Amino acid sequence: MAEQWNITLVIRRQKQGQQPYDQEFKMEANPDENVIDLVERVWAFHDKTLNYAHACHHSTCGACGMRVNNVEKLTCITPVRSVVSNGGTLRVDPMRNFPVISDLAVDMGELYRRMELVGHHPVNSDRQEAIQKEFRPAGPADPGEDFIRLSDCIECGLCMSACPIVGSTPDYLGPAPLAGAHQAGLASNPKLLDIVGGTDGVWRCHSAYECTAVCPSNVDPGWRIMELRRMLIGEKLKSWFSPRKSVEVSK
Amino acid sequence: MNTNPNIFTRILSWFDPRGKTLGTYGFMLNRITALGLTLYLFLHLIVLGTLAQGPDAYDNFLKLIENPILKFGELLVVAAVFLHGLNGIRIGLNSFGIAVPRQREFFIGVVVLSLIAIAFFGWRMYFA
Numbered sequence: 001m002a003e004q005w006n007i008t009l010v011i012r013r014q015k016q017g018q019q020p021y022d023q024e025f026k027m028e029a030n031p032d033e034n035v036i037d038l039v040e041r042v043w044a045f046h047d048k049t050l051n052y053a054h055a056c057h058h059s060t061c062g063a064c065g066m067r068v069n070n071v072e073k074l075t076c077i078t079p080v081r082s083v084v085s086n087g088g089t090l091r092v093d094p095m096r097n098f099p100v101i102s103d104l105a106v107d108m109g110e111l112y113r114r115m116e117l118v119g120h121h122p123v124n125s126d127r128q129e130a131i132q133k134e135f136r137p138a139g140p141a142d143p144g145e146d147f148i149r150l151s152d153c154i155e156c157g158l159c160m161s162a163c164p165i166v167g168s169t170p171d172y173l174g175p176a177p178l179a180g181a182h183q184a185g186l187a188s189n190p191k192l193l194d195i196v197g198g199t200d201g202v203w204r205c206h207s208a209y210e211c212t213a214v215c216p217s218n219v220d221p222g223w224r225i226m227e228l229r230r231m232l233i234g235e236k237l238k239s240w241f242s243p244r245k246s247v248e249v250s251k
Numbered sequence: 252m253n254t255n256p257n258i259f260t261r262i263l264s265w266f267d268p269r270g271k272t273l274g275t276y277g278f279m280l281n282r283i284t285a286l287g288l289t290l291y292l293f294l295h296l297i298v299l300g301t302l303a304q305g306p307d308a309y310d311n312f313l314k315l316i317e318n319p320i321l322k323f324g325e326l327l328v329v330a331a332v333f334l335h336g337l338n339g340i341r342i343g344l345n346s347f348g349i350a351v352p353r354q355r356e357f358f359i360g361v362v363v364l365s366l367i368a369i370a371f372f373g374w375r376m377y378f379a
Contacts, residue, residue: 222351
């Protein structure tokens with residue numbers, strides 16, 4: 001018979017325009033099931049008004065990002081025993097830095113807009129995958145080829161929730177879009193250089209590395225941001241030693 | 252992104268340690284030491300201003316800072332210089348792509364080196 005623990009699940013509830021509050025649920029849990037299973041059980045057997053996002057249940061869709069005991073987790077791959085002990089309390093909050101739509105569901109629209117801005121493809125072709133490993137692709141990928149697999153970043157938003165600078169500087173691009181820019185490659189889109197090297201780009205990062213700590217896909221946004229900095233410094237040094245381009249003056 | 256409209260709440264959120272890792276403690280330490288060093292800079296300029304009141308005024312101030320409590324304040328300045336400076340070198344090297352996967356161990360090294368320096372200067376200030 002499966003092991004059963006008695007736990008208290010605390011869920012942060014909030015409907016638009018109303019004050020947030022905590023709701024407690026005493027429940028039995030198999031320590032090997034995942035946190036999303038408990039949230040689903042609350043919806044199925046206790047309260048149908050609970051809203052949350054979920055889809056694939058195997059860390060591919062990136063929909064079920066939440067804060068579990070104050071740490072950003074993909075709840076479909078977070079076993080109960082890794083975050084609470086028998087008789088303990090498990091707290092689930094919506095992600096930070098995103099507008100709350102309802103309860104645990106947040107509006108990720110701004111993240112997706114920024115990912116598009118840097119040319120990140122959540123689904124990649126084999127060729128793009130090979131290009132990304134080089135970090136500096138030679139040219140744009142053929143737009144006609146089939147998209148056949150997922151790239152590493154699943155756009156779950158956990159890094160955006162954990163980053164202290166995203167929380168204090170709304171215009172900062174954030175770790176996921178910057179990592180996306182690194183994956184897409186500066187050379188394939190020269191405009192990215194201005195975007196990631198601009199006021200709200202990589203220089204806003206203050207090296208807390210929470211993005212890397214919470215990323216469930218080993219994208220390592222912290223490392224990618226530092227790589228982008230190294231590339232930008234290299235470009236700047238190169239520009240100092242390369243001959244100046246002549247400037248046309250309009251009459 | 253959605254952030255709290257109150258700037259003080261936003262800045263205070265930097266210092267919320269719940270669920271954070273060592274990298275954030277480095278981030279917090281750099282902010283706190285930077286504020287401390289900025290405050291010290293202003294105090295330092297005010298103290299230098301006593302020179303304009305003649306040598307006696309300055310000598311009297313120097314006698315005042317022999318007080319062990321004020322000496323402790325000076326030791327805090329030394330601590331801030333080492334913690335902020337060495338952590339700054341860590342972040343600078345990281346920005347050149349150096350030792351990023353080892354940033355955690357790098358931070359521990361920064362703290363250990365700073366503690367050794369603080370202990371040395373503390374011993375010199377109070378016992379030598």
